[in-house]
Amino acid sequence: MSAVAIVTGGARGIGAATSRRLAADGFDIAVIDLVEADAQPVVDEIRATGRQALAVGADVSDEAAVTTAVDRIAAELGAPVVLVNNAGVIRDNLLFKMTADDWDTVLRVHLRGAFLMSRAVQKHMVDAGWGRIVNLSSTSALGNRGQANYSAAKAGMQGLTKTLAIELGRFGVTANAIAPGFIETDMTAATAARIGVPFDEFIAARAAEIPVGRGGKPDDIANAVSFFVSEASGFVSGQVLYVAGGPKA
Ligand code: NAP
DSSP states (O other), rough: OOOEEEEEEETTTHHHHHHHHHHEEEEEEEESSSSSHHHHHHHHHHTTTOOOOOEEEETTTOOHHHHHHHHHHHHTTTEEEEEOOOOOOOOOOOOOOHHHHHHHHHHHHIIIHHHHHHHHHHHHHHHOOOOEEEEEGGGGOOOTTHHHHHHHHHHHHHHHHHHHHHHHHHGTTEEEEEEOOOSSSSHHHHHEEEEOHHHHHHHHHHHSSSSSSSSSSHHHHHHHHHHSSGGGGTTTOOOEEESSSSSSO
C-alpha cells in the first residue's frame, strides 16, 4: 500500500493539478471538495493511472465534517501522511464595501479550514513518524487592494505554517507554505469577470508585469508542492516559497 496524501479543494485548479502530480509521484490521493461528485473526475483520472484515489465531500471549515472526512480516508484509503491545504474562496471588495460575512467566509475557509484539517491529520503523521503539510498562501499576503480578508487569511497561513513546523518537526513532520502569484484558474477567471475584462486580456495584462513573461499554470504550483512533499526536502520546514514568475507580487 502506498502512502496517502490529502488535497483539499482538489476538484479543480491548483488542487486538481496537485492531486494528479502527487499521484504521479507515487501517492494514493484523497481529493476533498465541497461536493463529492465534483471531485470524482480527478479521482477517476488518477485511478486510470493505477493509483488508489477517493473523492470525499466536506466543507473544510466544518469541524464535524473534517473529522468524518479524515476518519473515512484513514479507513478506506489508509492513514494520511501528506496534507495539502489548498481549498479556498475569494470575496473581494474594497474595505468600505466589504461585509462582515465576506470577511468571515474567507477567514473560515482558508484559516479555520487549514487549522481543522492539520489538527485532524497530524495524529496520523505523528503515529507514522513522518509527514508533510503544505499550505497555500498567496502573494496577496503582502497586501492587495480589494482583498483585506484574503490577504489577512493568506498572511495567517504563513504564521500557521511556521508554528506547525515548530510543533511537529520532532515527529518527522515538515510544514511549508507556497505563495503563488497569478495562476490561470477559475478563481482568477472569476476576478476577471467581476471587473468586466475578458480572461485572455486579463492574462495578457498580468503576464506583461511578470518577469518570466507569462501567467502561472496550476502545474507550476503542483511542481513546488511535489518538492515540499518529497523525501529530499526533509530539512526544509517553516518556509514560504513565492512561486510568482519573479521576485515580487
Ligand atoms: P479554485 O479554482 O477556485 O479552486 C478552489 C477549490 O476549493 C474549488 O474546487 C472549491 O470548491 C474548493 N473549496 C472552496 N471552499 C471549500 C471548502 N469550504 N471546503 C472544501 N473545498 C472548498 O482556486 P485555485 O485558483 O485553484 O486556488 C487554490 C488555492 O490557491 C487557494 O487557496 C487560493 O487562494 C490559492 N491561490 C490561488 C492563486 C491564483 O492565482 N489562482 C494565487 C494565489 C493563491 P467549489 O468548486 O465547490 O467552490
